[in-house]
Amino acid sequence: xxxxxxxxxxxxxxxxxxxxxxxxxxxxxxxxxxxxxxxxxxxxxxxxxxxxxxxxxxxxxxxxxxxxxxxxxxxxxxxxxxxxxxxxxxxxxxxxxxxxxxxxxxxxxxxxxxxxxxxxxxxxxxxxxxxxxxxxxxxxxxxxxxxxxxxxxxxxxxxxxxxxxxxxxxxxxxxxxxxxxxxxxxxxxxxxxxxxxxxxxxxxxxxxxxxxxxxxxxxxxxxxxxxxxxxxxxxxxxxxxxxxxxxxxxxxxxxxxxxxxxxxxxxxxxxxxxxxxxxxxxxxxxxxxxxxxxxxxxx
Numbered sequence: 001x002x003x004x005x006x007x008x009x010x011x012x013x014x015x016x017x018x019x020x021x022x023x024x025x026x027x028x029x030x031x032x033x034x035x036x037x038x039x040x041x042x043x044x045x046x047x048x049x050x051x052x053x054x055x056x057x058x059x060x061x062x063x064x065x066x067x068x069x070x071x072x073x074x075x076x077x078x079x080x081x082x083x084x085x086x087x088x089x090x091x092x093x094x095x096x097x098x099x100x101x102x103x104x105x106x107x108x109x110x111x112x113x114x115x116x117x118x119x120x121x122x123x124x125x126x127x128x129x130x131x132x133x134x135x136x137x138x139x140x141x142x143x144x145x146x147x148x149x150x151x152x153x154x155x156x157x158x159x160x161x162x163x164x165x166x167x168x169x170x171x172x173x174x175x176x177x178x179x180x181x182x183x184x185x186x187x188x189x190x191x192x193x194x195x196x197x198x199x200x201x202x203x204x205x206x207x208x209x210x211x212x213x214x215x216x217x218x219x220x221x222x223x224x225x226x227x228x229x230x231x232x233x234x235x236x237x238x239x240x241x242x243x244x245x246x247x248x249x250x251x252x253x254x255x256x257x258x259x260x261x262x263x264x265x266x267x268x269x270x271x272x273x274x275x276x277x278x279x280x281x282x283x284x285x286x287x288x289x290x291x292x293x294x295x296x297x298x299x
Contacts, residue, residue, distance in 0.1 A: 002016065004028045004029075005024040005025050005060060006032070006288050007291075008024060010299060011093075013094065014093065014095075018197070021136065021167060026228060026258060028258075030256065030258055030283060031283050032061065033059050033276065034062075034260070035059035035062060035261075036063040036262070037054060037264050038264045039269070040067075040073065040269070041075060044266070044268035046076070049075070049088065050075075050076065050268065050269060050270040051074075051088050051091065051096070052092055054270060054273075057293065058277050058292055058293055059276055060094060061137070062092060062094050062095070063099065064097065064098045064099070065143070065264050068119030069120075069129045071117075071119055074087075085133045097139055097166070098130060098138060099120070100121065100122035100139070100156075101120055101122055102142070103146055104147055104148065122156045122160070127156075127159060127164055130166070131163055131166075136167065137167035137168070137169055140156050140157060140160065140170045140196075141153075141171060148172065153171070153172075153191065154170075154191060157191060157196050158194045161195030168196050168197050168198070170191045170194075170199065171188075171191065171199050171201055173207075173232040173233075173235070173263070183202070183214075185217065188221055189221070192222065192227050197227055198228045198230050199228070199230065200232055201230070201257075202231070202235070203232055203234075203252050204231070205247065215257070216256065219255055219256040220256075229259070230257065230259040232263065233248060233260075238262045239271065240275070245262070245282070246279075246282040253283050260279060262275060280292070
């Protein structure tokens with residue numbers, strides 16, 4: 001039987017298979033924090049990584065944004081023959097994932113398109129690369145203006161499922177520059193049927209018109225299919241005040257999400273550490289927050 005994530009040591013977490021990690025998160029009953037950080041910016045503290053900072057303030061899952069997996073560079077990591085994944089596993093003792101973006105060249109854009117490197121896009125080469133690197137999860141989503149569509153996400157899930165042994169997270173935090181609905185039941189069903197383990201949705205309070213009723217319906221649908229739900233604060237509200245973060249956190253926990261994501265819109269490509277801490281305390285209290293922060297990664 002898999003130990004729940006919020007009671008597990010780093011040595012146990014890093015030995016989990018994808019299915020075990022998924023069950024460990026499920027067993028934690030909505031008390032898991034994912035922190036996203038931009039790897040290309042100078043870290044908040046210049047001689048360590050943003051991943052280490054996020055973990056120290058309560059993050060359980062580390063999502064790297066802006067990383068070119070074909071030419072990876074992570075600010076705060078020394079040059080090494082060892083992969084950035086192995087280095088971060090040793091430094092933070094937590095599952096590490098990356099964003100890959102399923103760009104749709106035919107997307108109807110609502111804003112100017114932002115062109116990104118091939119190593120940031122979801123394609124056969126990058127999917128094979130993340131498997132070779134041993135990443136724990138991949139998030140198939142879109143940054144602002146990149147032209148990622150839900151149809152292209154669905155296609156990419158199927159390809160990723162065939163080649164990647166980690167967890168697959170799929171969905172959009174915001175429009176990603178495209179004129180289409182961000183999320184609906186049909187889209188969610190198509191993602192699960194394609195092989196997604198975790199469905200990403202905007203956190204209630206972060207995009208216009210997506211409310212608690214919408215999220216509860218999606219959570220019920222996803223859980224009935226055996227998948228998990230990740231609510232994401234990806235609209236720069238991660239840099240709001242702590243009270244706003246706590247309101248968002250409680251609203252989404254009431255709706256039943258399994259993981260709560262906090263984005264990277266801080267001054268150094270990381271949410272303000274006070275807000276990571278506030279999110280953690282809001283959804284699991286000081287006892288579990290202190291346990292995750294203080295528990296040595298050597299255990």
